[in-house]
Amino acid sequence: MTVLGTQGISLYYETHGDPASPPVLLISGLGGVGASWGSQTARFAEGHFVILPDQRGTGRTSRTLEGHTTQQLAQDMVALIEHLGVDPVHVVGASTGGAIAQYIALEHPLLVQSVTLSSTFACFDAYTRREFEVRRKMSDEWDRHTLLSSYSLFLFSPRYARNHPKAVTGWIDRAAASPAHPQDREIGGLRIDMIAAHDTLPRLSEISAPTLVLCGENNFCTPMPLSEELADLIPAATLTVFPDAGELIELEQPDHYFQIVSAFIKNHC
Numbered sequence: 001m002t003v004l005g006t007q008g009i010s011l012y013y014e015t016h017g018d019p020a021s022p023p024v025l026l027i028s029g030l031g032g033v034g035a036s037w038g039s040q041t042a043r044f045a046e047g048h049f050v051i052l053p054d055q056r057g058t059g060r061t062s063r064t065l066e067g068h069t070t071q072q073l074a075q076d077m078v079a080l081i082e083h084l085g086v087d088p089v090h091v092v093g094a095s096t097g098g099a100i101a102q103y104i105a106l107e108h109p110l111l112v113q114s115v116t117l118s119s120t121f122a123c124f125d126a127y128t129r130r131e132f133e134v135r136r137k138m139s140d141e142w143d144r145h146t147l148l149s150s151y152s153l154f155l156f157s158p159r160y161a162r163n164h165p166k167a168v169t170g171w172i173d174r175a176a177a178s179p180a181h182p183q184d185r186e187i188g189g190l191r192i193d194m195i196a197a198h199d200t201l202p203r204l205s206e207i208s209a210p211t212l213v214l215c216g217e218n219n220f221c222t223p224m225p226l227s228e229e230l231a232d233l234i235p236a237a238t239l240t241v242f243p244d245a246g247e248l249i250e251l252e253q254p255d256h257y258f259q260i261v262s263a264f265i266k267n268h269c
């Protein structure tokens with residue numbers, strides 16, 4: 001078990017691949033655990049040094065009720081990068097991880113070689129705010145399995161859910177079976193509040209690192225206009241759209257996702 005004591009927490013992380021290879025920091029979504037990257041970890045580890053943390057309050061990192069802001073979580077990640085001494089890194093952030101990645105790029109540009117913002121946002125719009133108001137109430141009241149089953153409707157595209165029902169059921173069952181903690185419900189609410197408060201919109205023009213923005217065509221969680229906004233306002237950004245995909249493009253189209261991101265990273269090594 002690899003743990004870094006930093007920022008008032010014990011931060012659990014894993015590393016995969018050759019430390020001499022280009023470093024890639026994979027920052028997961030709202031669930032916060034590195035394991036959610038699934039097969040992408042092994043794919044990246046073939047040619048990169050992969051850093052895979054569990055975020056503050058999740059997984060095997062300290063279950064704290066303190067510090068739940070995207071800015072603080074970015075500082076947690078910066079402390080890990082500096083501890084490993086592998087900067088500059090290629091930062092790949094999915095959803096909540098993409099919000100965290102924005103602050104890393106904004107406040108520690110010398111640590112960042114490139115940024116991939118996957119299914120993410122700079123600030124909630126009216127649609128997303130309403131969505132997460134509903135999800136906050138669900139998180140407070142529903143049992144874990146029912147909650148995750150409902151989340152799958154936001155996270156997977158209708159076509160993927162239709163064609164891969166066992167994969168979606170497996171995702172729900174694995175997430176529901178992860179070890180529970182008495183503070184999980186409260187932390188889950190704090191994490192929703194955290195992303196609802198995230199707002200880098202006025203600062204996007206300050207991001208200087210080469211940036212790849214990714215979004216699924218049928219993303220109902222953080223929809224396309226949010227990614228278009230990122231790509232429009234970040235000076236060195238390009239947008240790639242995944243046809244028929246939802247929020248979890250790294251799981252729905254794993255080969256295509258890795259091909260796109262790894263090629264981008266290779267072009268900016």
